[in-house]
Amino acid sequence: MADKIKDAKIIFVVGGPGSGKGTQCEKVVAKYGYTHLSSGDLLRAEVASGSERGKTLQAIMQKGELVPLDTVLDMIKDAMIAKADVSKGFLIDGYPREVKQGEEFEKKIGAPSLLLYIDAKPETMVKRLVKRGETSGRADDNEETIKKRLDLYYKATEPVIAFYSGRGIVRKVRLESPLTGCSQEIRREGMFVMKEMS
Numbered sequence: 001m002a003d004k005i006k007d008a009k010i011i012f013v014v015g016g017p018g019s020g021k022g023t024q025c026e027k028v029v030a031k032y033g034y035t036h037l038s039s040g041d042l043l044r045a046e047v048a049s050g051s052e053r054g055k056t057l058q059a060i061m062q063k064g065e066l067v068p069l070d071t072v073l074d075m076i077k078d079a080m081i082a083k084a085d086v087s088k089g090f091l092i093d094g095y096p097r098e099v100k101q102g103e104e105f106e107k108k109i110g111a112p113s114l115l116l117y118i119d120a121k122p123e124t125m126v127k128r129l130v131k132r133g134e135t136s137g138r139a140d141d142n143e144e145t146i147k148k149r150l151d152l153y154y155k156a157t158e159p160v161i162a163f164y165s166g167r168g169i170v171r172k173v174r175l176e177s178p179l180t181g182c183s184q185e186i187r188r189e190g191m192f193v194m195k196e197m198s
């Protein structure tokens with residue numbers, strides 16, 4: 001089964017909470033047909049299933065903490081295998097959250113060809129998440145948990161960007177302006193991503 005994904009094209013999408021990872025992934029999917037897999041979405045689907053494992057995950061996510069590495073990596077791997085036959089490549093959104101996650105992914109699945117780093121100012125991220133919380137229904141879109149997620153991002157996830165920068169595969173996208181006002185930057189980055197995807 002794992003053979004199905006051993007040569008898969010992989011792009012990691014990393015950025016702070018509310019930086020716009022999911023939003024940008026949808027744009028790339030619409031344009032280039034890659035498969036978008038968000039680790040957070042996979043975890044929330046498990047929570048929604050009502051399983052015992054989902055209950056444990058919910059408690060961790062509600063506190064803004066990271067779930068165990070093996071749990072999230074197994075979920076991503078299974079989702080990749082399920083889509084392998086119809087996928088041109090994978091956008092892995094929200095993973096790795098720490099350097100160790102990247103190392104384990106490479107051991108068990110493969111190396112990324114690109115890391116798309118979605119950058120945003122902390123005050124922008126907080127504002128977006130508070131706004132999203134008005135309608136998202138996400139248990140972690142509240143001010144207390146947002147602060148914890150942001151602190152954890154700077155402590156655990158920022159080193160991931162430095163780690164992959166050393167390999168020369170990081171592309172940074174900063175989108176502070178409203179979505180309608182940033183088409184030029186998306187186009188420029190999109191062309192680069194397209195080259196990587198071909």
Ligand SMILES: Nc1ncnc2c1ncn2[C@H]1C[C@H](O)[C@@H](COP(=O)(O)OP(=O)(O)OP(=O)(O)O)O1
Pocket residue numbers: 015016017018019020021022023024040128129131132175176177178179182
């Ligand atoms: N460039 C942008 N300008 C304005 N609003 C944006 C922009 N990008 C995203 N948003 C909005 C959409 C959402 O309501 C919110 C968060 O975006 P989203 O794509 O869900 O972030 P994310 O996937 O990085 O967050 P999380 O880590 O919490 O899943 O901000």
Ligand SMILES: Nc1ncnc2c1ncn2[C@H]1C[C@H](O)[C@@H](COP(=O)(O)O)O1
Pocket residue numbers: 017038039040041043061064065066067068069072093094095096097101140149
């Ligand atoms: N890669 C991950 N490792 C550990 N925990 C994760 C991972 N991706 C998501 N999670 C947990 C912890 C996060 O606060 C929530 C929500 O994730 P998001 O990417 O913001 O949707 O899920």
Ligand SMILES: [Mg+2]
Pocket residue numbers: 021022038040
């Ligand atoms: Mg997201």
